[in-house]
Structures are given as C-alpha cells and as structure tokens.
Amino acid sequence: MGQALELVIASRTLAEHGVIDAYGHATVRSESDPQRYLMARNLAPELVTEPDILELDLDSRPVDAKGRALYQERFIHGEIYKARPDVMAIVHNHSPSVVPFACTGHALRPIFHMSAFVGLGVPSWDIRDAQAGSDMLVKTAYLGRHLAGCLGSHPAVLMRGHGSTVVAENLQRAVGRAIYLEMNARMQFQATLLAGPSGRIVFMDDAEVAANVSWQNYERSWNLWRTKALAKLEAERKGEATP
Amino acid sequence: MGQALELVIASRTLAEHGVIDAYGHATVRSESDPQRYLMARNLAPELVTEPDILELDLDSRPVDAKGRALYQERFIHGEIYKARPDVMAIVHNHSPSVVPFACTGHALRPIFHMSAFVGLGVPSWDIRDAQAGSDMLVKTAYLGRHLAGCLGSHPAVLMRGHGSTVVAENLQRAVGRAIYLEMNARMQFQATLLAGPSGRIVFMDDAEVAANVSWQNYERSWNLWRTKALAKLEAERKGEATP
Amino acid sequence: MGQALELVIASRTLAEHGVIDAYGHATVRSESDPQRYLMARNLAPELVTEPDILELDLDSRPVDAKGRALYQERFIHGEIYKARPDVMAIVHNHSPSVVPFACTGHALRPIFHMSAFVGLGVPSWDIRDAQAGSDMLVKTAYLGRHLAGCLGSHPAVLMRGHGSTVVAENLQRAVGRAIYLEMNARMQFQATLLAGPSGRIVFMDDAEVAANVSWQNYERSWNLWRTKALAKLEAERKGEATP
Amino acid sequence: MGQALELVIASRTLAEHGVIDAYGHATVRSESDPQRYLMARNLAPELVTEPDILELDLDSRPVDAKGRALYQERFIHGEIYKARPDVMAIVHNHSPSVVPFACTGHALRPIFHMSAFVGLGVPSWDIRDAQAGSDMLVKTAYLGRHLAGCLGSHPAVLMRGHGSTVVAENLQRAVGRAIYLEMNARMQFQATLLAGPSGRIVFMDDAEVAANVSWQNYERSWNLWRTKALAKLEAERKGEATP
Numbered sequence: 001m002g003q004a005l006e007l008v009i010a011s012r013t014l015a016e017h018g019v020i021d022a023y024g025h026a027t028v029r030s031e032s033d034p035q036r037y038l039m040a041r042n043l044a045p046e047l048v049t050e051p052d053i054l055e056l057d058l059d060s061r062p063v064d065a066k067g068r069a070l071y072q073e074r075f076i077h078g079e080i081y082k083a084r085p086d087v088m089a090i091v092h093n094h095s096p097s098v099v100p101f102a103c104t105g106h107a108l109r110p111i112f113h114m115s116a117f118v119g120l121g122v123p124s125w126d127i128r129d130a131q132a133g134s135d136m137l138v139k140t141a142y143l144g145r146h147l148a149g150c151l152g153s154h155p156a157v158l159m160r161g162h163g164s165t166v167v168a169e170n171l172q173r174a175v176g177r178a179i180y181l182e183m184n185a186r187m188q189f190q191a192t193l194l195a196g197p198s199g200r201i202v203f204m205d206d207a208e209v210a211a212n213v214s215w216q217n218y219e220r221s222w223n224l225w226r227t228k229a230l231a232k233l234e235a236e237r238k239g240e241a242t243p
Numbered sequence: 244m245g246q247a248l249e250l251v252i253a254s255r256t257l258a259e260h261g262v263i264d265a266y267g268h269a270t271v272r273s274e275s276d277p278q279r280y281l282m283a284r285n286l287a288p289e290l291v292t293e294p295d296i297l298e299l300d301l302d303s304r305p306v307d308a309k310g311r312a313l314y315q316e317r318f319i320h321g322e323i324y325k326a327r328p329d330v331m332a333i334v335h336n337h338s339p340s341v342v343p344f345a346c347t348g349h350a351l352r353p354i355f356h357m358s359a360f361v362g363l364g365v366p367s368w369d370i371r372d373a374q375a376g377s378d379m380l381v382k383t384a385y386l387g388r389h390l391a392g393c394l395g396s397h398p399a400v401l402m403r404g405h406g407s408t409v410v411a412e413n414l415q416r417a418v419g420r421a422i423y424l425e426m427n428a429r430m431q432f433q434a435t436l437l438a439g440p441s442g443r444i445v446f447m448d449d450a451e452v453a454a455n456v457s458w459q460n461y462e463r464s465w466n467l468w469r470t471k472a473l474a475k476l477e478a479e480r481k482g483e484a485t486p
Numbered sequence: 487m488g489q490a491l492e493l494v495i496a497s498r499t500l501a502e503h504g505v506i507d508a509y510g511h512a513t514v515r516s517e518s519d520p521q522r523y524l525m526a527r528n529l530a531p532e533l534v535t536e537p538d539i540l541e542l543d544l545d546s547r548p549v550d551a552k553g554r555a556l557y558q559e560r561f562i563h564g565e566i567y568k569a570r571p572d573v574m575a576i577v578h579n580h581s582p583s584v585v586p587f588a589c590t591g592h593a594l595r596p597i598f599h600m601s602a603f604v605g606l607g608v609p610s611w612d613i614r615d616a617q618a619g620s621d622m623l624v625k626t627a628y629l630g631r632h633l634a635g636c637l638g639s640h641p642a643v644l645m646r647g648h649g650s651t652v653v654a655e656n657l658q659r660a661v662g663r664a665i666y667l668e669m670n671a672r673m674q675f676q677a678t679l680l681a682g683p684s685g686r687i688v689f690m691d692d693a694e695v696a697a698n699v700s701w702q703n704y705e706r707s708w709n710l711w712r713t714k715a716l717a718k719l720e721a722e723r724k725g726e727a728t729p
Numbered sequence: 730m731g732q733a734l735e736l737v738i739a740s741r742t743l744a745e746h747g748v749i750d751a752y753g754h755a756t757v758r759s760e761s762d763p764q765r766y767l768m769a770r771n772l773a774p775e776l777v778t779e780p781d782i783l784e785l786d787l788d789s790r791p792v793d794a795k796g797r798a799l800y801q802e803r804f805i806h807g808e809i810y811k812a813r814p815d816v817m818a819i820v821h822n823h824s825p826s827v828v829p830f831a832c833t834g835h836a837l838r839p840i841f842h843m844s845a846f847v848g849l850g851v852p853s854w855d856i857r858d859a860q861a862g863s864d865m866l867v868k869t870a871y872l873g874r875h876l877a878g879c880l881g882s883h884p885a886v887l888m889r890g891h892g893s894t895v896v897a898e899n900l901q902r903a904v905g906r907a908i909y910l911e912m913n914a915r916m917q918f919q920a921t922l923l924a925g926p927s928g929r930i931v932f933m934d935d936a937e938v939a940a941n942v943s944w945q946n947y948e949r950s951w952n953l954w955r956t957k958a959l960a961k962l963e964a965e966r967k968g969e970a971t972p
Contacts, residue, residue, distance in 0.1 A: 133450030207862030242474030376693030619936030
C-alpha cells in the first residue's frame with residue numbers, strides 16, 4: 001500500500017476515534033527521500049483522500065503545492081523530522097483528556113499496557129517559554145525547533161493549552177500512540193480522583209514499559225482501522241456513503 | 244451560499260455536536276437589512292430546512308410568520324442584535340458541561356486555544372436578578388434586554404440553570420464558539436479536579452487570547468461541517484436518509 | 487395517533503437516548519379504560535413494534551397475553567396507576583447517572599430548567615425497607631405498592647442499586663422527564679464536585695420550579711423523537727434498516 | 730444456533746458496547762468436548778465471522794490452526810478452563826473504567842443490580858506477583874495459571890494496568906457480565922466521588938447478591954444483541970454494510 005493511502009487511513013482513523021476533530025494532522029516521512037515528508041493539504045482529516053496528500057521538504061516547504069493551502073503548523077512536523085532521524089511518522093492533535101494534564105503540571109504516567117510508551121517520558125511544553133503572547137500555534141520554524149527540543153528523545157510531548165504531538169518509527173505506531181495517549185489520560189484522571197490527595201497509584205514500572213514498548217505496533221488495531229477506512233472510502237467512491 | 248442555507252447548516256451542526264438537542268437556536272442578522280434577523284420557525288434544529296427560516300425584526304416580530312409558530316425565546320436574539328451592532332450571529336444553547344459552572348460561581352477561563360475567546364470574559368447571568376419566580380425562559384423583550392446588559396461587550400454569557408448564549412461577527416464563528424465553549428468547560432472541569440483545592444491551572448494569558456481571537460474563524464471546521472450537512476440534506480432529499 | 491404506536495415511539499426514544507438499554511419499560515394508561523394500561527411484551531424496548539403492545543389490568547394481569555411473556559416488574563406500573571389516578575404514563579429505567587445518587591444519600595435537586603420537575607421532590611426508595619434479601623426486582627404487587635407509597639405524589643422516585651421510575655400526566659412528558667432526570671443527575675454530579683465539600687450550588691427555587699413545571703410537555707422534543715422514530719420504523723418495514 | 734455463530738455474536742456485541750476495542754477476546758468451551766474451547770483467530774473482534782473460529786485444547790494449542798495466527802493471550806482462557814470445570818465461557822477485555830480501580834487498590838463492590846455478580850467477589854491480580862518486568866501480557870501457561878489462581882472461584886478478576894477477565898456458566902452470561910462490570914465501575918467511581926472521603930455508599934448486601942445472581946442470564950439483552958448482530962452480518966453478506 002502506498003504511503004499516501006496509508007496517510008488517508010491514518011487521518012480518518014484519528015477522526016473516527018475523536019483524537020482529531022477538524023484540526024490536528026498526521027504525517028509520514030517519505031520512504032523514497034528521508035528529507036521529505038507527506039502531509040495532507042489544509043483540510044479536515046476526515047475529508048482527506050489520496051489526491052490531497054502533498055510532499056514537503058524538512059523546512060516544510062511544499063515540493064509542489066498544486067495551488068493548495070497548507071496547514072500553518074506544518075513546522076511541528078518538519079522540525080521534528082530534522083531533529084529526530086529515527087522518527088518516521090508524527091501525529092499532532094488536540095485530544096481532550098490530555099489538555100487538563102499539561103496546564104496543571106500533572107505528568108502523564110503509564111497506567112495501561114496499551115499506553116506503555118507513556119513510560120518513556122512525556123514532557124510538557126509551554127509555548128510561552130519560546131514566545132510570549134503567541135496565538136498558541138506552532139507556525140514558524142523557530143517554534144517547531146523549540147518544541148522538538150522539549151520533545152527530545154521522547155515518544156510524545158504535551159503542549160499547554162493546546163494538545164500533544166506524538167512520534168513513532170512508523171505510521172501505525174504513531175496513530176496507535178495518539179489514540180492510547182488519550183486513553184491513558186482518561187484512566188489516569190479517574191485513578192487520580194479515586195486515589196485522593198494522599199493516594200497511591202501503581203503505574204507500570206520501567207522494566208514493564210521497556211518490555212512492552214519494544215514490540216507494540218498496534219498491528220491488530222491497524223488491521224481493523226484499515227479495513228474500516230478502506231470500506232468507507234470505497235462506499236464514498238460509489239456514492240453509497242457521504243463524508 | 245444564501246444566509247438561510249447557512250443557518251440550516253449551522254443548526255444541524257450544533258445538533259450533531261450535542262451542543263443543542265431539541266432546544267436552543269442559531270440566528271444570523273440579515274445581510275440585506277441589519278434591522279432584521281433570520282431564525283427558524285419553532286422546530287428542533289436537526290429537522291430545520293430552508294423553508295423553515297423566517298425573518299424577524301429586532302423587536303422579534305416576524306415579517307411574515309407564514310402561519311408558523313415562533314420560538315418563545317426569540318427575544319434573546321432580537322435584544323442582543325439591538326444592543327450589539329457588531330454582532331452578526333447568535334447561538335443560544337444548553338450544552339451540558341457549561342451549566343455546572345454558572346450555578347457554582349466558577350468562572351470559565353480560557354484553557355484551550357480553540358476556545359481562546361473565553362478569555363475575553365464570559366459573565367454569568369441569573370434570571371432572578373431580572374425577575375423572581377420566572378419559568379427560566381427569556382420570553383419577553385425585558386428579559387432579553389437584561390440578558391444583553393449582562394453580556395455587555397463579551398462573546399458569551401452563561402445563564403444560571405439554563406445554558407449559554409454565544410455571539411460573533413459571523414455565523415461560523417458563533418457556531419465554532421458554541422462548540423468550543425462546551426469543550427472548554429469539559430477541560431476546565433477536569434483540570435479543576437486534578438488541580439485540587441489549592442491547585443494552580445495555567446490558563447491562556449491576555450496576550451495569547453488577543454493574538455488567537457483576532458483571526459479565529461473556525462474555517463477548516465466550517466468547511467467540514469458544511470460538507471457533511473450538505474451531503475445529509477442531499478441524501479434526505481433523495482429519500483436515502485431520514486432526519 | 488394510536489396509543490400503541492405512541493408507546494413504540496416512546497420505547498425507541500428512550501433506548502436511543504441511553505436511558506434504557508435492554509431493560510426498563512414505558513407504559514401508558516388506556517384512554518378507553520382507565521383501569522387498564524398498555525405495555526410491551528417482554529422485549530428490549532428498541533425492538534418493540536405495535537403488535538408487541540399488550541393491555542394489562544391494574545393488577546398487572548394481561549387482558550389477553552397472546553402467549554407472550556410479560557415483564558416481571560410490571561407491578562411497578564400497575565400499582566402506581568392504582569395509587570395515582572392523575573398518572574397517565576410511567577417510565578421505569580436504569581439511566582446510569584442516577585444510580586450513584588440513590589446509594590450515597592445525595593438528593594437530586596433541580597439544577598437545569600429542562601429538569602424543573604425534579605424540584606417537585608424525588609424521594610429515594612430502598613427495597614430493603616420492604617423486603618430483606620430480595621433480588622432487587624419489583625416483581626410482586628406488594629413491592630409495587632411499597633414503591634408507590636414512597637413515590638407518593640412526586641414525579642419520580644429513585645430506586646437504590648437499581649434506577650428510577652418516572653411518572654407524568656401524559657406519555658411525552660414521562661419520556662421527557664426520564665431523559666432530563668438523567669441529564670440533571672450528570673450536571674448535579676459535576677456541580678457537586680466543582681463546588682467542593684463546603685461549596686454552594688444555586689438550584690432552581692420553588693417558584694421557578696412551579697412556573698416551569700406547569701407547562702413543560704417537551705413538545706418540540708416529542709416532535710423530533712416521533713419524526714425520527716417513525717422514519718426508522720418505516721425504513722425497517724421496507725427492509726432498508728435493521729433494528 | 731451453533732457455538733461458532735454464538736461466539737461471533739458475542740465478539741461483535743462486546744465491540745459494539747466499547748468493552749473490547751481491537752484487543753480482548755471471548756471464548757466458549759466446546760459442547761462436544763469439554764477439553765477444548767472455541768476462540769477466533771488473531772483478529773479484531775468486530776471483524777470476526779464464523780470461518781475465523783478455531784478450536785483449541787486446554788493447553789491452548791489449536792486442533793487445526795488452518796495457518797491462522799493465534800491470540801498471544803489464549804493462555805488466559807485455556808488455564809481458566811482447566812482450573813474451573815464450571816466455567817463454560819470467558820471474556821478478556823480492557824474496558825476503560827475498570828483499570829483505575831485495579832491500580833488504586835479500590836475494590837469493586839456491587840452497586841447496581843445488573844452487576845450483582847460483582848458481589849461474589851472480584852479479586853485484583855498484579856502480574857508482577859508472577860513475573861517481574863513482563864510486557865504485561867498473559868502469554869504463557871505459567872502466567873495463565875497464576876491468573877486463574879487469583880481468580881479462584883470468583884466470577885471476574887481485575888488485572889492491574891491491563892483490564893479484566895470475566896467468566897460464567899454460559900456465553901451470554903459472560904458477555905453480560907463483561908458489559909455490566911464496566912457499568913458498575915463507572916457508577917462506583919461516581920458514587921465514590923459523591924460520597925467523599927468519609928462518605929458512605931450502600932452497596933447490595935450478600936443476600937441481595939445471591940438472590941439476583943442465581944438467575945441473571947441477561948436473556949432480554951442477549952435477544953437484542955443477537956438480533957442486531959445477525960442483521961449486521963446479513964447486511965455485510967449482501968454488501969449493504971461494511972464492517
């Protein structure tokens with residue numbers, strides 16, 4: 001399957017799971033040229049089809065924009081791909097349960113084995129540390145670099161008042177991590193309230209995290225998501241379904 | 244696209260997002276006559292089609308009622324349009340996460356960049372300050388004026404035991420604000436519990452609010468909502484979908 | 487519209503809103519004989535069609551069972567119809583947000599104008615006060631009478647570890663009340679947490695409750711629910727939709 | 730109805746209710762050979778059809794794998810069937826509200842009559858007690874036996890950082906219990922917060938639990954779930970629905 005179609009599937013899956021609404025975006029590094037990445041034109045992810053996928057260089061300039069508008073926050077992706085040669089796919093999103101953690105200084109911890117990657121550390125970034133009085137969007141290379149610096153070698157970074165950015169070695173892992181980051185936040189919120197001020201929560205320990213993360217590619221999920229997205233795309237093509 | 248069709252799209256989008264159930268209503272000021280506004284006849288928003296759209300003057304009298312029943316709370320709209328020449332669209336709704344804020348004296352604060360307008364101030368109105376023993380509905384010009392007075396120059400006003408009213412310079416912004424007001428309330432509720440009694444929440448500051456609000460028109464969302472609503476309307480016309 | 491079809495619409499609407507899953511039931515007192523009431527045979531409410539509607543006397547014996555199994559808890563309905571000549575419709579359900587109130591001794595109070603009837607008082611019934619070691623079901627006339635006694639002249643009664651029973655002067659009002667009882671519980675739960683141990687919540691006062699309850703028939707909602715349910719029934723008949 | 734089709738219905742019902750996403754699995758002990766059990770090949774439950782059902786022995790080796798990949802955690806099932814001759818069906822799942830209980834040491838208690846079986850005791854298992862530094866998966870016979878030991882004679886066991894495993898004397902009871910275990914956890918979470926640190930919650934007592942559990946087979950639910958699943962399967966076969 002081509003990378004463009006995979007990116008369509010990823011975009012629609014994230015929308016389907018409520019991880020992305022009209023905003024947020026998934027990208028994948030080009031298999032043929034690691035100095036480029038694929039990203040949809042400026043469009044709500046659940047409307048994306050293959051012809052909407054563009055190629056950008058790592059300075060986030062389109063190779064051929066085909067007259068299409070670009071996402072303003074593409075610099076999140078370009079600058080992370082520059083800083084992290086190991087990263088092959090990125091999801092930026094506003095999943096709702098994550099936001100209350102970043103603005104209260106509560107660190108996400110790995111509470112659920114499907115979210116084990118959280119145990120690799122999820123730092124929290126405040127755009128104010130890079131620029132005072134911003135409109136909160138990462139719309140310059142400078143801000144993208146600053147965010148990438150905070151991400152460091154971690155699998156995800158929270159963005160205060162905004163959402164999160166999740167990275168991985170392949171697209172399906174990035175999508176799975178974005179979905180299960182939200183799930184971890186929901187579970188940790190509930191556990192925090194149950195435990196109370198002096199309460200104790202048993203999180204996954206480092207050895208458990210390492211053992212799980214080493215292989216977790218969300219294969220069975222990806223098979224399900226791909227099956228459903230392809231069926232939906234086919235129905236849209238036949239006019240039997242609407243977006 | 245005509246204003247009536249835009250209002251149909253707005254009504255259905257608000258229902259789709261759970262911001263409005265059978266109650267609540269969106270209106271838009273007439274482009275051809277700023278002393279008039281467009282509003283559906285008394286009907287659940289998710290059933291509204293173009294022929295249901297009526298024109299009312301700013302005293303909330305229909306220009307031609309066509310024998311149709313009117314929403315009792317139309318005075319919310321007429322009186323705000325009178326008091327606020329800058330306002331071109333209004334959404335009144337009962338989105339569920341907002342109600343617990345108004346009745347506990349917790350002020351909504353801007354916790355999420357998509358809801359930055361909350362930082363312009365969202366006052367809370369108690370109908371008791373205007374009329375004791377009311378049935379809670381804003382069904383007179385007097386109550387509408389009182390509510391408009393509390394709204395002042397702000398983008399939204401909470402209504403104790405009832406819901407909220409959101410205003411904007413155009414319809415898509417009003418719809419976006421209604422949806423993200425609910426989202427802000429959900430996130431702030433969770434952050435408040437996570438932070439605890441003595442906890443600290445980092446909200447957007449005034450400069451961040453100003454920078455974001457200046458351009459935020461929910462363009463990409465509106466494109467998605469319009470696409471989906473038009474497809475649904477077309478399917479209903481063909482008999483391939485039911486309301 | 488006949489009472490049987492109205493009851494089908496009510497049953498499906500309650501299922502659609504998550505107020506009833508496979509359990510719970512709506513009934514209506516017969517218009518032609520006030521000593522009888524209409525109730526579906528023992529079937530999940532979202533599967534009910536007109537031929538499933540049976541007539542029972544107030545001792546909850548079927549006039550003609552047509553070989554169909556009956557709901558075990560029909561005595562809830564029969565005994566309330568006996569005790570409350572003003573009651574024309576009853577909904578028994580397990581809506582999830584209500585259960586935590588009954589078992590913690592937190593009284594529901596009217597927090598939302600669509601739920602104003604809560605202000606008429608919603609007592610809480612514990613089946614243990616009638617029978618120790620029961621299986622929690624109201625499956626005898628004795629238990630039905632005991633529950634009716636606790637309900638008294640109120641519009642609803644919570645049932646510890648079980649759910650609630652809601653009554654009204656007509657079917658659409660009973661359905662609306664069941665839906666908005668759940669909504670009130672959700673909002674009051676959130677307000678209680680926001681307010682904290684020593685916090686204050688402004689509920690509707692008695693005059694506001696009286697002014698609202700006097701006319702609230704959920705007319706616009708009922709029109710929406712009926713439109714959607716009839717369209718679904720028609721699609722099922724044509725084989726274009728499945729239950 | 731054959732056991733394979735029943736297992737398809739169970740799998741899809743669990744997915745439909747959000748109790749299982751792509752992970753988790755239901756199994757049933759073979760009617761013809763109690764030393765064998767039926768389980769789908771390694772596939773997301775909502776995609777399962779009859780040809781995907783395989784037969785395994787109690788050491789969790791497939792009788793004929795037909796070249797299909799197996800679920801890694803099949804040992805949960807095989808080892809419990811060995812240890813518990815009374816158990817005829819098992820559901821392993823990650824339903825989200827259960828996880829915060831296991832990791833905070835809060836025991837689930839029976840708060841809702843549909844979840845009465847919780848009162849038979851739901852122990853909590855920590856995989857660390859069997860193996861340090863695991864990847865959290867029960868993918869060996871040893872781990873399956875250890876889990877079965879913790880389950881003992883109870884109807885369910887929580888798994889720290891993972892989910893739960895639910896057992897019953899027949900498949901529909903196991904499915905019903907998995908769905909209502911999640912519901913019990915949601916209600917108990919809310920009741921715990923409402924009750925506060927020193928608060929009191931009235932749970933079902935032992936006699937009530939015993940009276941309810943003795944007959945509760947979720948018959949009416951199963952009829953609904955089967956009707957809906959069969960209609961969906963038929964529509965998929967005709968190409969009128971996609972997974």
